[in-house]
Amino acid sequence: MRILVVEDEVDLARTLHTGLTAEGYSVDLSHDGRQGLWMARTGEYALIVLDLMLPGLNGYKVCAQLRREGIATPILILTAKDGDWDQAEALDTGADDYLVKPFSYLVLVARLRALVRRAAAVAPPVLAVGDLSLDVAARVCRRAGTRVDLTPREFAVLELLARRAGQAVSKADLLYHAWPDEAEDPNLVEARVSALRKKVDAAFRRRSLQTVRGIGYRLVDDRERD
Amino acid sequence: MRILVVEDEVDLARTLHTGLTAEGYSVDLSHDGRQGLWMARTGEYALIVLDLMLPGLNGYKVCAQLRREGIATPILILTAKDGDWDQAEALDTGADDYLVKPFSYLVLVARLRALVRRAAAVAPPVLAVGDLSLDVAARVCRRAGTRVDLTPREFAVLELLARRAGQAVSKADLLYHAWPDEAEDPNLVEARVSALRKKVDAAFRRRSLQTVRGIGYRLVDDRERD
């Protein structure tokens, strides 16, 4: 169970890291909003603990942006501020819970567990778009029940498209999520999508991976006629 | 029938040891939370008696961690505290029963027997994936009924893979669970898996230990056709 902690105060970050690790979670740390956003985008976290006051990009914005991208990972906001406005604002941008500093460690862990449990009860373990399914845990892709072998990069690309099924996903976003470092060449994406189409579309006489000219790609249920 | 008692009060620990041994159980003692967790992880116990107040790592955490790792050994919590919060919290982390000190020895034994009986009725004593079976208590591995000798490390690796059958398990996870300390070299895992494949796959012309490139490995029932 992997948790992302985005917190710039070094002491608190370290405390959380130690404590949560002892609780048995795998903890990734980010001290900066922009990097936190980038890490959260992968969608691999069971939970995100997010400070509001951050260098780079503040917590509100990180939160709002993630929701806008369709990433539903539960978010627990930490903040030194208090007051109704603050809280309303945070929950409004899509956070799931809210904790004002200083807080009891036990309370944090309890809330955090509750969030994880609630999310696990809701979130389906497989991403499905029409008869195309991605089992993210097992790293298995199926079309109409038959297995399709994908390479790691192919899987990462298809995963993001599936998480935002029906929406156009820019090549920049795909590069961001599915490539390491600072890859920028759109042809990288085009080449992977080309390979994907062969495996998940052409082999089944389907057309679920659509090009959105000037933007990127979109994954749809192509059996729906519109 | 082997029982693990994690209790730091020396007198009580000794009493339990003597009493339970007289009842015909094999009793292992740990006086410390972290060591207790490590011993419990082997999954070889029919029951764990766990004090809440412990040095090293408290009982809640030990309990929660074990459940998180998929270890379903029944846990009986002992505590000097009382109050609803305490109890709710304990059962919430996955304990099966709860006893407040001071307690009657007869009551302890009765509850303990009930737990063992209930667990024996529910939990299968062996992990099975297809015709590959792991008897965690006896540390015995079988393929299609014939015994396969595994080294301790091999067993630990295969055990985690079996507990998460069908899912991709990262090398980092395998290192964390099956190696002591802070091992990090992925080649350690690769080498063990290589040995495992010889014993449980190649020797039987099977392919149940699959590589998930870029991630780690996956244990499947390879007789299923896809």
Place this chain on the structure above:
DNA sequence: TGCACCGCATGCGCATTCTGGTGGTCGAAG
């Protein structure tokens, strides 16, 4: 002291990915 097990290092083989290029397609403007 002998043996089994495991850490560590190495080299090989190969799947995967990148690169650059060519030809095709789309859509807007004339």
Place this chain on the structure above:
DNA sequence: CTTCGACCACCAGAATGCGCATGCGGTGCA
């Protein structure tokens, strides 16, 4: 409707890095 430019699909060869296997030596246990 035609033309033009931009954008995209796809290919083939090259490069990269991952995973596999293996041997050696250390270590701990009997």
